[in-house]
Amino acid sequence: MANIRLENVSKRFGRVTALQSVNLEIHHGEFFCVLGPPGAGKTTLLRLIVGLEKPDEGTIYIDGDPVNDVHPRDRDIAMIFQNLALYPDKTVFDNIAFPLRERKMAAEEIRARVAQVARMLHIEHLLERKPGKLSGGERQRVAIARALVRTPRAYLMDEPLANLDALLRLEMRIELKRLQEQLNETLVYVTSDQVEAMSMADRIAVLYKGVVQQCDTPDNVYNLPANRRVATIVGSPPMNFLTCQVQRMDGQLHLVHSGFGFQVVGSDHPLWDCLCRALPAVREVLVGVRPEDIRLYPERPTEVIAFPARVAVSEPLGAETIVDVQLGRDIIKVITPPTQYFAEKQEVWVAFDMAKVHVMDAQTGERIYTTGAPEQLQCILPGTCA
Amino acid sequence: MTRRPTWQIVLRYALVLIVVGLFTFPTYWMVTMAFKPKVEWSTAHGTIYWVPQNPTLENFETVLTEYRGKFFRANQSSALPSIRSSIIVSIGGTLFALLIGTLAAYGLSRFSVDTGDLPWYIALGRLALLILVLLPFMVLWAWLGIIRYWYGILSFTLLGIGADQLIGRLLALYYRGPTGSLAFSILQLRMFPPMAIVIPVMIMWSAFKLIDTWYGLVAVYGVVTFPFVVWLMKSFFDEIPRELDEAAIVDGASNWGAFFKVVLPLAKGGLASTALFVFILNWSDFLIALLLTTRDWPTIPVFLNSLVSSEIGAQHGPKAALGLLAVIPPVVFGILIQRYLVRGLTFGAIKR
Numbered sequence: 147m148a149n150i151r152l153e154n155v156s157k158r159f160g161r162v163t164a165l166q167s168v169n170l171e172i173h174h175g176e177f178f179c180v181l182g183p184p185g186a187g188k189t190t191l192l193r194l195i196v197g198l199e200k201p202d203e204g205t206i207y208i209d210g211d212p213v214n215d216v217h218p219r220d221r222d223i224a225m226i227f228q229n230l231a232l233y234p235d236k237t238v239f240d241n242i243a244f245p246l247r248e249r250k251m252a253a254e255e256i257r258a259r260v261a262q263v264a265r266m267l268h269i270e271h272l273l274e275r276k277p278g279k280l281s282g283g284e285r286q287r288v289a290i291a292r293a294l295v296r297t298p299r300a301y302l303m304d305e306p307l308a309n310l311d312a313l314l315r316l317e318m319r320i321e322l323k324r325l326q327e328q329l330n331e332t333l334v335y336v337t338s339d340q341v342e343a344m345s346m347a348d349r350i351a352v353l354y355k356g357v358v359q360q361c362d363t364p365d366n367v368y369n370l371p372a373n374r375r376v377a378t379i380v381g382s383p384p385m386n387f388l389t390c391q392v393q394r395m396d397g398q399l400h401l402v403h404s405g406f407g408f409q410v411v412g413s414d415h416p417l418w419d420c421l422c423r424a425l426p427a428v429r430e431v432l433v434g435v436r437p438e439d440i441r442l443y444p445e446r447p448t449e450v451i452a453f454p455a456r457v458a459v460s461e462p463l464g465a466e467t468i469v470d471v472q473l474g475r476d477i478i479k480v481i482t483p484p485t486q487y488f489a490e491k492q493e494v495w496v497a498f499d500m501a502k503v504h505v506m507d508a509q510t511g512e513r514i515y516t517t518g519a520p521e522q523l524q525c526i527l528p529g530t531c532a
Numbered sequence: 533m534t535r536r537p538t539w540q541i542v543l544r545y546a547l548v549l550i551v552v553g554l555f556t557f558p559t560y561w562m563v564t565m566a567f568k569p570k571v572e573w574s575t576a577h578g579t580i581y582w583v584p585q586n587p588t589l590e591n592f593e594t595v596l597t598e599y600r601g602k603f604f605r606a607n608q609s610s611a612l613p614s615i616r617s618s619i620i621v622s623i624g625g626t627l628f629a630l631l632i633g634t635l636a637a638y639g640l641s642r643f644s645v646d647t648g649d650l651p652w653y654i655a656l657g658r659l660a661l662l663i664l665v666l667l668p669f670m671v672l673w674a675w676l677g678i679i680r681y682w683y684g685i686l687s688f689t690l691l692g693i694g695a696d697q698l699i700g701r702l703l704a705l706y707y708r709g710p711t712g713s714l715a716f717s718i719l720q721l722r723m724f725p726p727m728a729i730v731i732p733v734m735i736m737w738s739a740f741k742l743i744d745t746w747y748g749l750v751a752v753y754g755v756v757t758f759p760f761v762v763w764l765m766k767s768f769f770d771e772i773p774r775e776l777d778e779a780a781i782v783d784g785a786s787n788w789g790a791f792f793k794v795v796l797p798l799a800k801g802g803l804a805s806t807a808l809f810v811f812i813l814n815w816s817d818f819l820i821a822l823l824l825t826t827r828d829w830p831t832i833p834v835f836l837n838s839l840v841s842s843e844i845g846a847q848h849g850p851k852a853a854l855g856l857l858a859v860i861p862p863v864v865f866g867i868l869i870q871r872y873l874v875r876g877l878t879f880g881a882i883k884r
Contacts, residue, residue, distance in 0.1 A: 217786075231779035
């Protein structure tokens, strides 16, 4: 039972800034994911919450109480380290019992609680073994058991599945999700794997270079990325970005790319407003389209407007094929069904799902607008604009 | 692969044999001499006995009982007090060094604020400056006539520590980068030849009335072996992942609890081998014990040196017998901790 709040938290190591004015509010009972590439400051964030590091600036609150000067042992927060940090010379039983013994609990109760947690995680048969004799998944469970047994106020996990093989990771992912629902406790989960974050989290904070880029539900992070970074970190393959010139002529607003162009329809359109207001300063925008929102046609389609392009590389993955397409000067990635086959250097026609196009500021990378319906933005062929 | 020529193989084994012989022969000679009667170990008759002709225990008897011969001997007492003395000061010194050294090593391994490598000219320059600053004070203290008394020594030591701190601060003003390294300073303790420091120590100890006491020797042994403990234990602690202490702290242990309940048990192999190493150093020390003991607490090496009689000169037979006895404790200690000397105790702790 814990709300965790970070207010303007900054942390520096020498000249390196690990976290820069982080503001986060993690609610009780929430499955909260911190997603970011390696070196983004995710682990530092966890270490600050648990108390292994002190913030240089800002305050951390747990249930409304500032805990900056509270020793980790008194914060009552469990943490599962990336390398698990099981005590190698102690048996599994002693590993799990360690937090209870530190709390001077009676031996009888320790035995009962360890047994209960072991049953819950299906590791009863391993209690007499040492961590060195366990498989990766078993060690994982022991580490989780050691956190669970003390019934802390919140759980922190630092890439707990990163060292497991792919199949086991899939299994543990489901199990963790179920466990969290069962416990209904606050869980802060750090990962660099966007699939884990998307599939498990109630909310995701995307961290890049020590700055929280966006903190929202998985749905919003995916569909309405705050900026170019978030769009790159969430989604695989990442979103395609096409650099377009903003041109205004004959009462029309055009976004012109080397391979094609867009026309903004209707001057009452919010995008029109945004672009016109920014126009003298912003001459360039990034048009972002996810690989799954692009379709390839071997022949010129009649029902949608498509642009001619050329296949560069094709990567069949079984369930889908990722095709790299040369469009103008840019290469974009497209996810196609495996039934479609494209050879290298083949001429194709590219069509965008116009309901899912993101327009971002080319300079700052901030999202300006995302289309919600197909008729707001219209594709035009390169020849038809200046 | 071509086979080596036979002469090379023969030469190689011949060289190995020679080296092995060079190393084992003195041991062989000591063991056999311990059991030879006087006529065999003394060279008075001009014959060399390669193996004992009439094995006897008389050398052990000589060494373990008080000397009652009619000739003068440098030390009349039996070796038993010196054996007791050796055991007490060696174990005491080892425990003392382990106690302070292990804690220091843990601190240096986990909480060290020293960053970067200390350039040699800063390390040596700082030391030279310190000596330069302290020299006039030493003359002054000597002129005042207080250098031989405990208050003179104590005040001079405090002055030295203060001057060193001051020099460090001043250096830091003009030199960007590390101006000191605690770990290196500890190692520097070992860089003087023992002979250079043992005489000042003797003067200090006599001022503090620590000469010929077991605790005086324990203190010196502890300080002299302390750098070894720090550097050996630091390398063992460095191998133990920091996450283990942190996990213990998060699990509810205090900083001391994390050290004693999690880190130290993992380093017990290292602790055992360090203890053996330091114990052997203390056990075999001659120089320090020679200068710091007189009548009550001479150790075995010092006692060995005094086994000289007017009858025959050095009593080699009894010396060999006592030498043989002196070998026993380190060997027994080594065998006892053998199972801890195996490395790889942290194996399986961490997935890499």
